[in-house]
Amino acid sequence: MREQPFFRVDWIVDNADAIAGRVWEHVQMTVIAVVLGFVIAIALALLIRRVPRLYGPIIGVTGTMFAIPSLALFAILVPFTGLSVLTAEIALVSYTLLILVRNIVAGLESVGPDVVEAATAMGLTSRQRLLQVELPIALPVVIAGIRIATVTTVGLVTVTALIGLGGLGYLIINTGINRFFPTSIYTGVVLSVLLAALADISLLLLQRALTPWSRSRAGGV
Protein backbone atom coordinates (compact mmCIF):
# COMPACT_ATOMS: atom_id res chain seq x y z
CA MET A 1 0.00 0.00 0.00
CA ARG A 2 1.35 3.40 -0.91
CA GLU A 3 1.27 6.03 1.75
CA GLN A 4 -1.00 8.89 0.90
CA PRO A 5 0.71 12.24 0.28
CA PHE A 6 1.12 14.63 3.20
CA PHE A 7 -0.97 17.30 1.53
CA ARG A 8 -3.75 16.55 -0.93
CA VAL A 9 -4.87 19.44 -3.11
CA ASP A 10 -7.46 17.20 -4.77
CA TRP A 11 -9.27 16.80 -1.41
CA ILE A 12 -9.60 20.59 -1.13
CA VAL A 13 -10.93 20.82 -4.69
CA ASP A 14 -13.40 17.96 -4.15
CA ASN A 15 -14.66 19.45 -0.89
CA ALA A 16 -14.63 23.13 -1.84
CA ASP A 17 -18.36 23.51 -1.14
CA ALA A 18 -18.17 21.91 2.30
CA ILE A 19 -15.11 24.01 3.17
CA ALA A 20 -16.88 27.19 2.04
CA GLY A 21 -19.81 26.17 4.25
CA ARG A 22 -17.51 25.90 7.28
CA VAL A 23 -15.99 29.31 6.50
CA TRP A 24 -19.49 30.82 6.34
CA GLU A 25 -20.45 29.14 9.64
CA HIS A 26 -17.27 30.54 11.18
CA VAL A 27 -18.00 34.06 9.92
CA GLN A 28 -21.59 33.91 11.20
CA MET A 29 -20.62 32.78 14.69
CA THR A 30 -17.91 35.44 14.89
CA VAL A 31 -20.13 38.28 13.66
CA ILE A 32 -23.00 37.37 15.99
CA ALA A 33 -20.63 37.25 18.98
CA VAL A 34 -18.87 40.54 18.23
CA VAL A 35 -22.09 42.44 17.38
CA LEU A 36 -23.94 41.22 20.49
CA GLY A 37 -20.85 41.81 22.60
CA PHE A 38 -20.53 45.33 21.22
CA VAL A 39 -24.19 46.18 21.97
CA ILE A 40 -23.83 44.94 25.56
CA ALA A 41 -20.45 46.66 25.97
CA ILE A 42 -21.86 50.00 24.74
CA ALA A 43 -24.68 49.71 27.28
CA LEU A 44 -22.19 48.91 30.06
CA ALA A 45 -19.87 51.75 29.01
CA LEU A 46 -22.73 54.27 29.02
CA LEU A 47 -23.75 52.99 32.45
CA ILE A 48 -20.17 53.52 33.64
CA ARG A 49 -20.20 57.05 32.15
CA ARG A 50 -23.24 57.83 34.28
CA VAL A 51 -22.08 55.98 37.42
CA PRO A 52 -18.25 55.95 37.29
CA ARG A 53 -17.80 53.86 40.44
CA LEU A 54 -19.33 50.88 38.58
CA TYR A 55 -16.14 50.70 36.46
CA GLY A 56 -14.24 48.60 39.03
CA PRO A 57 -16.96 45.95 39.55
CA ILE A 58 -17.82 45.69 35.83
CA ILE A 59 -14.17 45.28 34.81
CA GLY A 60 -13.71 42.81 37.68
CA VAL A 61 -16.61 40.62 36.53
CA THR A 62 -15.79 40.76 32.80
CA GLY A 63 -12.10 40.22 33.63
CA THR A 64 -12.92 37.07 35.60
CA MET A 65 -15.06 35.79 32.71
CA PHE A 66 -12.14 36.50 30.38
CA ALA A 67 -9.87 34.35 32.56
CA ILE A 68 -12.17 31.29 32.37
CA PRO A 69 -10.68 28.76 29.92
CA SER A 70 -12.82 28.53 26.78
CA LEU A 71 -13.36 24.77 26.90
CA ALA A 72 -14.33 25.09 30.58
CA LEU A 73 -16.87 27.86 29.90
CA PHE A 74 -18.45 25.93 27.04
CA ALA A 75 -18.60 22.88 29.32
CA ILE A 76 -20.13 24.74 32.25
CA LEU A 77 -22.94 26.04 30.01
CA VAL A 78 -23.74 22.67 28.39
CA PRO A 79 -26.01 21.39 31.21
CA PHE A 80 -28.12 24.53 30.89
CA THR A 81 -28.18 25.32 27.18
CA GLY A 82 -27.07 22.03 25.63
CA LEU A 83 -24.69 21.42 22.74
CA SER A 84 -26.06 24.42 20.88
CA VAL A 85 -25.14 27.62 19.12
CA LEU A 86 -26.61 29.43 22.14
CA THR A 87 -23.99 27.83 24.42
CA ALA A 88 -21.22 28.85 22.05
CA GLU A 89 -22.49 32.41 21.65
CA ILE A 90 -22.97 33.04 25.40
CA ALA A 91 -19.34 32.07 25.96
CA LEU A 92 -18.03 33.95 22.90
CA VAL A 93 -19.94 37.13 23.78
CA SER A 94 -18.71 37.08 27.37
CA TYR A 95 -15.11 36.87 26.12
CA THR A 96 -15.52 40.05 24.04
CA LEU A 97 -16.90 42.14 26.91
CA LEU A 98 -13.68 42.91 28.82
CA ILE A 99 -11.83 44.14 25.73
CA LEU A 100 -14.77 46.12 24.36
CA VAL A 101 -15.87 47.78 27.61
CA ARG A 102 -12.32 48.78 28.44
CA ASN A 103 -11.70 50.30 25.03
CA ILE A 104 -15.06 52.09 24.77
CA VAL A 105 -14.58 53.65 28.21
CA ALA A 106 -10.98 54.59 27.40
CA GLY A 107 -12.14 56.10 24.10
CA LEU A 108 -14.86 58.19 25.74
CA GLU A 109 -12.43 59.30 28.44
CA SER A 110 -9.96 60.47 25.81
CA VAL A 111 -12.37 63.25 24.86
CA GLY A 112 -10.95 66.44 26.38
CA PRO A 113 -13.06 68.38 28.90
CA ASP A 114 -12.68 71.53 26.77
CA VAL A 115 -14.24 69.71 23.82
CA VAL A 116 -17.19 68.61 25.95
CA GLU A 117 -17.55 72.15 27.25
CA ALA A 118 -17.48 73.63 23.76
CA ALA A 119 -20.12 71.17 22.58
CA THR A 120 -22.33 72.00 25.55
CA ALA A 121 -21.83 75.72 24.97
CA MET A 122 -22.98 75.26 21.38
CA GLY A 123 -26.27 74.03 22.77
CA LEU A 124 -25.92 70.29 22.14
CA THR A 125 -27.96 68.04 24.39
CA SER A 126 -26.22 65.24 26.23
CA ARG A 127 -27.37 62.72 23.59
CA GLN A 128 -26.31 64.91 20.66
CA ARG A 129 -22.96 65.49 22.31
CA LEU A 130 -22.45 61.76 22.71
CA LEU A 131 -23.42 60.88 19.14
CA GLN A 132 -21.94 63.85 17.28
CA VAL A 133 -18.84 64.67 19.31
CA GLU A 134 -17.74 62.09 21.86
CA LEU A 135 -18.27 58.84 19.92
CA PRO A 136 -16.53 60.09 16.75
CA ILE A 137 -13.53 61.17 18.80
CA ALA A 138 -13.55 57.85 20.66
CA LEU A 139 -13.87 55.84 17.44
CA PRO A 140 -10.20 54.89 16.82
CA VAL A 141 -9.83 53.42 20.32
CA VAL A 142 -13.26 51.76 20.11
CA ILE A 143 -12.45 50.14 16.76
CA ALA A 144 -9.05 49.06 18.07
CA GLY A 145 -11.02 47.16 20.75
CA ILE A 146 -13.34 45.64 18.14
CA ARG A 147 -10.30 44.47 16.17
CA ILE A 148 -8.80 42.66 19.17
CA ALA A 149 -12.20 41.19 20.11
CA THR A 150 -12.78 39.97 16.54
CA VAL A 151 -9.37 38.33 16.14
CA THR A 152 -9.77 36.66 19.55
CA THR A 153 -13.27 35.43 18.66
CA VAL A 154 -12.15 33.96 15.32
CA GLY A 155 -9.64 31.85 17.27
CA LEU A 156 -12.15 30.83 19.94
CA VAL A 157 -14.79 29.73 17.44
CA THR A 158 -12.46 26.87 16.39
CA VAL A 159 -12.71 25.46 19.93
CA THR A 160 -16.51 25.12 19.64
CA ALA A 161 -15.82 22.08 17.44
CA LEU A 162 -15.52 20.22 20.75
CA ILE A 163 -19.21 20.88 21.46
CA GLY A 164 -20.22 19.82 17.97
CA LEU A 165 -20.03 23.19 16.15
CA GLY A 166 -16.82 24.86 15.22
CA GLY A 167 -16.81 26.24 11.70
CA LEU A 168 -13.17 25.84 10.67
CA GLY A 169 -12.47 24.05 13.95
CA TYR A 170 -14.46 21.15 12.49
CA LEU A 171 -11.85 20.85 9.73
CA ILE A 172 -9.01 21.01 12.28
CA ILE A 173 -10.40 18.53 14.82
CA ASN A 174 -13.16 16.33 13.37
CA THR A 175 -11.97 15.67 9.82
CA GLY A 176 -8.34 16.57 10.64
CA ILE A 177 -6.75 15.45 13.90
CA ASN A 178 -9.31 12.73 14.67
CA ARG A 179 -8.68 11.08 11.29
CA PHE A 180 -4.94 11.84 11.13
CA PHE A 181 -5.59 13.84 7.97
CA PRO A 182 -3.11 16.77 7.72
CA THR A 183 -4.72 18.33 4.62
CA SER A 184 -7.92 19.09 6.54
CA ILE A 185 -5.98 20.35 9.58
CA TYR A 186 -3.88 22.80 7.58
CA THR A 187 -6.87 23.95 5.53
CA GLY A 188 -8.68 24.82 8.77
CA VAL A 189 -5.68 26.52 10.39
CA VAL A 190 -4.70 28.57 7.35
CA LEU A 191 -8.27 29.68 6.65
CA SER A 192 -8.88 30.71 10.26
CA VAL A 193 -5.67 32.76 10.34
CA LEU A 194 -6.59 34.35 6.99
CA LEU A 195 -10.09 35.10 8.28
CA ALA A 196 -8.65 36.79 11.37
CA ALA A 197 -6.19 38.81 9.28
CA LEU A 198 -8.87 39.81 6.78
CA ALA A 199 -11.25 40.94 9.54
CA ASP A 200 -8.45 42.88 11.23
CA ILE A 201 -7.42 44.70 8.06
CA SER A 202 -11.04 45.45 7.06
CA LEU A 203 -11.75 46.99 10.46
CA LEU A 204 -8.56 49.04 10.26
CA LEU A 205 -9.59 50.35 6.83
CA LEU A 206 -13.09 51.07 8.16
CA GLN A 207 -11.59 53.06 11.01
CA ARG A 208 -9.39 55.06 8.59
CA ALA A 209 -12.41 55.79 6.39
CA LEU A 210 -14.59 56.86 9.31
CA THR A 211 -11.95 59.05 10.98
CA PRO A 212 -9.99 60.71 8.19
CA TRP A 213 -8.73 63.35 10.62
CA SER A 214 -6.80 60.84 12.73
CA ARG A 215 -4.97 59.18 9.84
CA SER A 216 -1.58 60.43 10.86
CA ARG A 217 -1.74 59.37 14.48
CA ALA A 218 -4.12 56.52 15.15
CA GLY A 219 -3.84 53.16 13.53
CA GLY A 220 -3.37 50.14 15.66
CA VAL A 221 -3.10 49.66 19.36
Add this chain to the structure above:
Amino acid sequence: MEFIGRVLAWIVDPASWTGSDGLGIHVWEQLVLSFLALVVAIAIALPLGLRIGHTGRGANAVIWTANIGRAVPSLGWIGIFFPIVLLLRTGSGGFWTSLIAFALLAIPPIVTNTYTGMREVDRDLIEAGRGMGMRERDVVTRVEIPLALPVILAGVRTSAAQTMATATLAVVVAGGTLGVPILQGIRGGDDVKLVGAALLVTLLTLATEFGFGALQRAATRRSNAAAGHRPFKNAGEVPLPPAGPM
Protein backbone atom coordinates in the same frame (compact mmCIF):
# COMPACT_ATOMS: atom_id res chain seq x y z
CA MET B 1 -28.80 24.27 43.49
CA GLU B 2 -29.15 20.53 43.81
CA PHE B 3 -26.97 20.15 40.69
CA ILE B 4 -24.20 22.32 42.15
CA GLY B 5 -24.32 20.19 45.29
CA ARG B 6 -23.78 17.06 43.22
CA VAL B 7 -20.87 18.68 41.36
CA LEU B 8 -19.17 19.69 44.62
CA ALA B 9 -19.79 16.25 46.09
CA TRP B 10 -18.14 14.70 43.02
CA ILE B 11 -15.12 17.00 43.29
CA VAL B 12 -14.47 16.23 46.97
CA ASP B 13 -15.14 12.49 46.59
CA PRO B 14 -11.73 10.73 46.87
CA ALA B 15 -12.98 8.10 44.39
CA SER B 16 -13.08 10.79 41.66
CA TRP B 17 -9.37 11.43 42.14
CA THR B 18 -7.88 7.95 42.10
CA GLY B 19 -7.21 5.52 39.28
CA SER B 20 -5.51 5.77 35.93
CA ASP B 21 -8.30 8.03 34.64
CA GLY B 22 -8.93 9.94 37.87
CA LEU B 23 -8.80 13.67 38.49
CA GLY B 24 -5.44 13.27 40.25
CA ILE B 25 -3.60 12.13 37.15
CA HIS B 26 -5.30 14.69 34.91
CA VAL B 27 -4.57 17.60 37.26
CA TRP B 28 -0.97 16.39 37.36
CA GLU B 29 -0.81 16.25 33.52
CA GLN B 30 -2.28 19.74 33.37
CA LEU B 31 0.29 21.13 35.84
CA VAL B 32 3.28 19.39 34.23
CA LEU B 33 2.33 20.43 30.70
CA SER B 34 1.67 24.07 31.67
CA PHE B 35 4.81 24.30 33.77
CA LEU B 36 7.10 22.82 31.10
CA ALA B 37 5.56 24.96 28.35
CA LEU B 38 6.10 28.08 30.47
CA VAL B 39 9.71 27.11 31.27
CA VAL B 40 10.50 26.50 27.59
CA ALA B 41 8.82 29.77 26.62
CA ILE B 42 10.76 31.74 29.26
CA ALA B 43 14.04 30.08 28.21
CA ILE B 44 13.50 31.30 24.64
CA ALA B 45 11.60 34.56 25.13
CA LEU B 46 13.53 36.10 28.00
CA PRO B 47 17.04 36.13 26.44
CA LEU B 48 15.52 37.27 23.15
CA GLY B 49 13.55 40.08 24.81
CA LEU B 50 16.54 41.17 26.88
CA ARG B 51 18.79 41.26 23.83
CA ILE B 52 16.48 43.31 21.62
CA GLY B 53 15.53 45.46 24.61
CA HIS B 54 19.15 46.24 25.49
CA THR B 55 20.54 46.78 22.01
CA GLY B 56 17.38 47.75 20.11
CA ARG B 57 18.74 45.78 17.16
CA GLY B 58 16.33 43.46 15.37
CA ALA B 59 13.52 44.61 17.65
CA ASN B 60 11.05 45.40 14.88
CA ALA B 61 11.48 42.02 13.22
CA VAL B 62 11.07 40.13 16.50
CA ILE B 63 8.04 42.11 17.70
CA TRP B 64 6.45 41.83 14.27
CA THR B 65 6.93 38.05 14.27
CA ALA B 66 5.53 37.83 17.80
CA ASN B 67 2.41 39.74 16.75
CA ILE B 68 1.89 37.48 13.75
CA GLY B 69 2.30 34.50 16.10
CA ARG B 70 -0.50 35.83 18.23
CA ALA B 71 -2.91 35.63 15.29
CA VAL B 72 -2.63 31.83 15.23
CA PRO B 73 -5.20 30.37 17.64
CA SER B 74 -4.14 27.81 20.24
CA LEU B 75 -5.92 25.04 18.39
CA GLY B 76 -4.13 26.19 15.25
CA TRP B 77 -0.70 25.61 16.81
CA ILE B 78 -1.77 22.16 17.94
CA GLY B 79 -3.02 21.42 14.42
CA ILE B 80 0.17 22.68 12.81
CA PHE B 81 2.49 20.47 14.87
CA PHE B 82 0.37 17.35 15.25
CA PRO B 83 1.11 15.90 11.77
CA ILE B 84 4.78 16.90 11.99
CA VAL B 85 5.25 15.22 15.37
CA LEU B 86 3.46 12.14 14.07
CA LEU B 87 5.76 12.04 11.03
CA LEU B 88 8.72 11.94 13.40
CA ARG B 89 7.02 8.95 15.04
CA THR B 90 7.77 9.75 18.65
CA GLY B 91 6.07 7.70 21.32
CA SER B 92 3.80 10.24 22.98
CA GLY B 93 2.92 12.50 20.04
CA GLY B 94 0.10 14.20 21.92
CA PHE B 95 2.37 15.37 24.71
CA TRP B 96 5.07 16.75 22.41
CA THR B 97 2.58 18.42 20.10
CA SER B 98 0.93 20.15 23.07
CA LEU B 99 4.23 21.15 24.64
CA ILE B 100 5.52 22.76 21.43
CA ALA B 101 2.17 24.44 20.73
CA PHE B 102 1.72 25.90 24.21
CA ALA B 103 5.36 26.99 24.47
CA LEU B 104 5.02 28.89 21.20
CA LEU B 105 1.75 30.40 22.41
CA ALA B 106 3.44 31.60 25.61
CA ILE B 107 6.43 33.26 23.90
CA PRO B 108 4.90 36.47 22.42
CA PRO B 109 3.63 38.07 25.67
CA ILE B 110 6.99 37.49 27.39
CA VAL B 111 9.06 38.80 24.46
CA THR B 112 6.97 41.94 23.95
CA ASN B 113 6.76 42.72 27.67
CA THR B 114 10.47 42.14 28.27
CA TYR B 115 11.30 44.39 25.35
CA THR B 116 8.87 47.10 26.49
CA GLY B 117 10.10 46.91 30.08
CA MET B 118 13.75 47.25 29.03
CA ARG B 119 12.98 50.17 26.70
CA GLU B 120 11.11 52.02 29.44
CA VAL B 121 14.11 52.08 31.76
CA ASP B 122 15.31 55.64 32.19
CA ARG B 123 18.21 56.20 29.73
CA ASP B 124 19.96 58.40 32.29
CA LEU B 125 20.19 55.51 34.74
CA ILE B 126 21.80 53.32 32.09
CA GLU B 127 24.28 56.08 31.24
CA ALA B 128 24.97 56.53 34.96
CA GLY B 129 25.71 52.82 35.22
CA ARG B 130 28.14 53.03 32.32
CA GLY B 131 29.68 56.17 33.82
CA MET B 132 30.29 54.24 37.04
CA GLY B 133 32.40 51.84 34.99
CA MET B 134 29.84 49.01 34.76
CA ARG B 135 30.35 46.53 31.96
CA GLU B 136 27.41 46.04 29.56
CA ARG B 137 26.56 42.78 31.29
CA ASP B 138 26.29 44.56 34.64
CA VAL B 139 24.17 47.33 33.13
CA VAL B 140 21.73 44.65 32.02
CA THR B 141 21.69 42.56 35.18
CA ARG B 142 22.02 45.28 37.81
CA VAL B 143 20.22 48.25 36.27
CA GLU B 144 17.88 47.28 33.47
CA ILE B 145 16.50 43.93 34.65
CA PRO B 146 15.68 45.04 38.23
CA LEU B 147 13.83 48.10 36.92
CA ALA B 148 12.09 46.25 34.09
CA LEU B 149 11.13 43.29 36.27
CA PRO B 150 7.49 44.31 36.96
CA VAL B 151 6.74 44.62 33.24
CA ILE B 152 8.61 41.38 32.46
CA LEU B 153 6.67 39.56 35.17
CA ALA B 154 3.40 40.95 33.81
CA GLY B 155 4.22 39.21 30.55
CA VAL B 156 5.09 35.97 32.35
CA ARG B 157 1.80 36.24 34.25
CA THR B 158 -0.21 36.62 31.05
CA SER B 159 1.56 33.64 29.51
CA ALA B 160 1.22 31.47 32.61
CA ALA B 161 -2.53 32.07 32.97
CA GLN B 162 -3.08 31.65 29.24
CA THR B 163 -1.11 28.39 29.19
CA MET B 164 -3.02 26.97 32.16
CA ALA B 165 -6.30 27.88 30.46
CA THR B 166 -5.42 26.48 27.04
CA ALA B 167 -3.67 23.33 28.32
CA THR B 168 -7.07 21.57 28.38
CA LEU B 169 -7.04 21.60 24.57
CA ALA B 170 -4.24 18.99 24.69
CA VAL B 171 -7.11 16.52 24.93
CA VAL B 172 -7.77 16.76 21.18
CA VAL B 173 -4.39 15.12 20.48
CA ALA B 174 -4.63 12.69 23.41
CA GLY B 175 -2.24 14.80 25.45
CA GLY B 176 -4.13 14.30 28.72
CA THR B 177 -5.01 17.21 31.12
CA LEU B 178 -8.38 18.16 32.62
CA GLY B 179 -9.69 18.42 29.07
CA VAL B 180 -10.08 14.62 29.29
CA PRO B 181 -12.87 14.54 31.92
CA ILE B 182 -14.48 17.61 30.29
CA LEU B 183 -14.67 15.90 26.90
CA GLN B 184 -15.75 12.59 28.47
CA GLY B 185 -18.54 14.53 30.17
CA ILE B 186 -19.59 16.22 26.93
CA ARG B 187 -19.54 13.00 24.91
CA GLY B 188 -21.15 10.83 27.59
CA GLY B 189 -23.75 13.38 28.67
CA ASP B 190 -22.26 13.41 32.19
CA ASP B 191 -22.99 16.96 33.32
CA VAL B 192 -21.58 16.53 36.82
CA LYS B 193 -18.23 15.38 35.46
CA LEU B 194 -17.86 18.07 32.79
CA VAL B 195 -18.88 20.93 35.07
CA GLY B 196 -16.75 19.62 37.93
CA ALA B 197 -13.64 19.35 35.75
CA ALA B 198 -14.37 22.74 34.16
CA LEU B 199 -14.57 24.32 37.63
CA LEU B 200 -11.20 22.81 38.54
CA VAL B 201 -9.55 24.24 35.40
CA THR B 202 -11.06 27.63 36.12
CA LEU B 203 -9.76 27.53 39.71
CA LEU B 204 -6.27 26.53 38.52
CA THR B 205 -6.25 29.38 35.99
CA LEU B 206 -7.44 31.98 38.49
CA ALA B 207 -4.91 30.71 41.04
CA THR B 208 -2.13 31.07 38.45
CA GLU B 209 -3.32 34.57 37.56
CA PHE B 210 -3.44 35.71 41.19
CA GLY B 211 -0.24 33.91 42.20
CA PHE B 212 1.80 35.60 39.49
CA GLY B 213 -0.09 38.83 40.20
CA ALA B 214 1.22 38.79 43.78
CA LEU B 215 4.74 38.15 42.50
CA GLN B 216 4.41 41.03 40.07
CA ARG B 217 3.20 43.42 42.78
CA ALA B 218 6.10 42.47 45.05
CA ALA B 219 8.53 43.19 42.19
CA THR B 220 6.80 46.52 41.48
CA ARG B 221 7.30 47.64 45.08
CA ARG B 222 10.99 46.75 44.92
CA SER B 223 11.45 48.41 41.56
CA ASN B 224 9.74 51.58 42.73
CA ALA B 225 11.85 51.62 45.87
CA ALA B 226 15.00 51.32 43.77
CA ALA B 227 13.92 53.94 41.27
CA GLY B 228 12.85 56.26 44.09
CA HIS B 229 16.44 57.38 44.55
CA ARG B 230 16.87 58.45 41.00
CA PRO B 231 17.45 62.08 40.22
CA PHE B 232 14.73 63.91 38.33
CA LYS B 233 14.80 63.04 34.68
CA ASN B 234 14.00 66.57 33.53
CA ALA B 235 14.44 69.76 35.45
CA GLY B 236 11.10 70.86 36.82
CA GLU B 237 9.57 67.41 36.69
CA VAL B 238 7.49 66.73 39.76
CA PRO B 239 8.56 63.56 41.55
CA LEU B 240 5.68 61.12 41.49
CA PRO B 241 4.69 59.02 44.48
CA PRO B 242 5.38 55.31 43.94
CA ALA B 243 2.75 53.78 41.69
CA GLY B 244 0.29 51.33 43.20
CA PRO B 245 -0.09 47.75 42.05
CA MET B 246 -0.01 47.55 38.28
